[in-house]
Amino acid sequence: MKKSILLLTILCFALLKAQDNRYAIITGAPFLRISPDARSGGLGDQGVATSPDEYSQYWNPSKYVFGSSYSGIGVSYTPYMNKLTNDVFLLNGTFYTFLGEEERSTVAASIYYFNMGEIQLNELIGNDIVEKGTSKPNEFAIDLSYGLKLADVYSMAVTARYIRSDLFNNVDNSYAQTKAANTFAVDVTGYFQSNKTDVFKNYQGRWRAGWGIFNMGPKLDYSDSQENKSYLPTNLRLGVGYDLFFDSENKLGLTFEATKLLVPAPKDVTDSNGTTHTEVPDKSFISGMFSSFGNKDAGKEITYSIAGEYTFKNAFAFRTGYFYENPDKGGRQYITLGAGLKYQSFGIDFSYLITTASVNNALDNTLRFGLTWNFGGDTSSSYDNL
Numbered sequence: 001m002k003k004s005i006l007l008l009t010i011l012c013f014a015l016l017k018a019q020d021n022r023y024a025i026i027t028g029a030p031f032l033r034i035s036p037d038a039r040s041g042g043l044g045d046q047g048v049a050t051s052p053d054e055y056s057q058y059w060n061p062s063k064y065v066f067g068s069s070y071s072g073i074g075v076s077y078t079p080y081m082n083k084l085t086n087d088v089f090l091l092n093g094t095f096y097t098f099l100g101e102e103e104r105s106t107v108a109a110s111i112y113y114f115n116m117g118e119i120q121l122n123e124l125i126g127n128d129i130v131e132k133g134t135s136k137p138n139e140f141a142i143d144l145s146y147g148l149k150l151a152d153v154y155s156m157a158v159t160a161r162y163i164r165s166d167l168f169n170n171v172d173n174s175y176a177q178t179k180a181a182n183t184f185a186v187d188v189t190g191y192f193q194s195n196k197t198d199v200f201k202n203y204q205g206r207w208r209a210g211w212g213i214f215n216m217g218p219k220l221d222y223s224d225s226q227e228n229k230s231y232l233p234t235n236l237r238l239g240v241g242y243d244l245f246f247d248s249e250n251k252l253g254l255t256f257e258a259t260k261l262l263v264p265a266p267k268d269v270t271d272s273n274g275t276t277h278t279e280v281p282d283k284s285f286i287s288g289m290f291s292s293f294g295n296k297d298a299g300k301e302i303t304y305s306i307a308g309e310y311t312f313k314n315a316f317a318f319r320t321g322y323f324y325e326n327p328d329k330g331g332r333q334y335i336t337l338g339a340g341l342k343y344q345s346f347g348i349d350f351s352y353l354i355t356t357a358s359v360n361n362a363l364d365n366t367l368r369f370g371l372t373w374n375f376g377g378d379t380s381s382s383y384d385n386l
Contacts, residue, residue: 024329025263025301028181028220028230029165031114031139035059036092037076038370041351041363042338044305044321046257048189049210049239051385054372057094057110059237060210061145062157062191064096064106068314068385069345070376071097076349078368080114087117092370103379104149106157113140116167139165145187153194159187163232165220178223185217185232196245196384206384208241208255213262218285231280234262234289253309260302264288265295300326307336314385315342319351333357334364347372 027033037055040047047059052067054074078090096108116137122129141164147157166180189212199205213236219229241255264281271277283291295301307321319338325331338351348371355364 025261025265025295026230027233027261027263028222029139029141029163029215029232031090031112032141032163032215033233033235034078034080034090034114036078036090036112037074038078038338038349038351038368039319039340041078041353041368042319042321042336042340042349043255043307043309044323044336046239046255046305046307046321046323048212048237048257049191049208049241050255050307050309051193051208051241051243051253054096054374055092055094055370057096057108057143057145057159058092058112060157060189060191060212061096061106061108061159061187062147062155062189063210064108064147064157065098065104065149065155066191066193066381066385067096067106068379068382069374070103070379071095072372072374074370074372076368076370078363079366081362082366083364085117088115090114097376098379103381106145106147108143108145108147110143111140112143114138135168137167139163139167154190154192156188156190159189161185161187161215161217163217163220165222167222179221181220181222181230183218183220183232185215185234187212187214187216189213199244202247204245206243206245208239208243208253210237210239212237213289216285216289231263231285231288234285236260236262249313251311253311254307255309256304256306258302258304260292260298262289262292264291265298265301267296297328300329302326303332316340317349327357327359331357331359332361333359334361342372345374347374 035041035045036058039053052063054072056063074094076092080088091113094110096106099105119135121133121135122131142162143159145157145159149155162184164182168178192209194207196204196206215232215234217232219231221229237259239257243253245251266278266280268276269279303325305323309319311317317340321336324333334353334355336353340349350369352367353363355361
């Protein structure tokens with residue numbers, strides 16, 4: 001029963017076209033919209049304008065040039081839909097390093113893997129159910145980014161991404177006429193981090209801001225039919241934050257971020273017979289990005305998150321955040337809690353999600369965690385991040 005529900009969910013992700021009056025937007029490779037790391041998971045699923053960390057590759061790789069360590073590795077694990085099954089998970093691995101002694105450019109690579117478990121395939125022949133083997137649907141993305149500090153307080157980065165979505169693994173193609181979908185995408189991001197300035201008494205402060213356009217690329221083709229091509233989850237993220245330094249050991253960071261999906265929404269179309277139906281516009285991804293601002297109720301497609309992070313001696317961190325999505329566009333609303341511990345060059349992060357809406361969340365009451373390792377020594381930015 002649980003596996004049947006999971007299979008139906010996978011098929012909906014791949015092929016469904018929104019047909020209700022809410023004009024829901026459904027994309028291919030939906031795993032690309034799930035935050036991969038525990039730190040951002042504790043900050044209301046945000047990261048485009050937060051301070052640099054090992055997982056900046058997913059959120060904003062232009063942050064790396066402001067990092068405290070010359071090189072770093074991060075590995076994170078997220079159980080998914082654990083109320084239905086125990087073999088669905090997301091796994092992310094990231095590596096970054098500075099290029100040269102001037103510390104003005106970085107290169108980073110990552111892999112993001114979504115395993116959807118094992119599903120028993122059956123066929124009804126007459127009155128008998130015949131087993132047809134098993135399916136192991138999965139998706140993954142491989143990224144490579146380059147970041148450059150254009151000024152002492154501003155940097156930009158570009159990311160190239162290969163995406164493979166194999167939702168119908170081992171399914172008899174003579175029935176479904178499906179195949180694994182492959183495509184590529186590009187991200188462009190920017191990050192601003194001001195110098196520390198005196199605020200009042202002995203306190204200092206620093207502004208942060210970030211932006212990015214993610215997953216710009218051709219559609220995913222799950223079959224040879226044009227109707228089954230799916231847009232990538234292209235999105236625009238904007239964020240602003242502020243760090244307050246109480247002293248050399250205590251810091252409080254506050255961040256606000258907003259995300260807009262840059263995909264055309266389904267719309268009503270009247271055919272020659274006078275029948276009105278809903279269909280997804282067939283446009284190029286570039287045209288779809290611009291036309292998405294004219295979607296019906298486009299303002300409702302914006303999600304918001306606000307978060308705070310308290311850090312002591314760069315060794316302990318406590319995090320909390322809140323995420324909001326309009327009820328007509330998914331209705332995800334939840335509070336997140338998180339913590340981080342660091343000893344010398346090794347760190348571990350945890351996060352926990354609590355749904356505050358009536359809509360079920362696949363990560364509700366899920367504990368996710370990540371491990372980090374820094375090496376290569378401190379950078380010139382390490383003092384500024386204290």
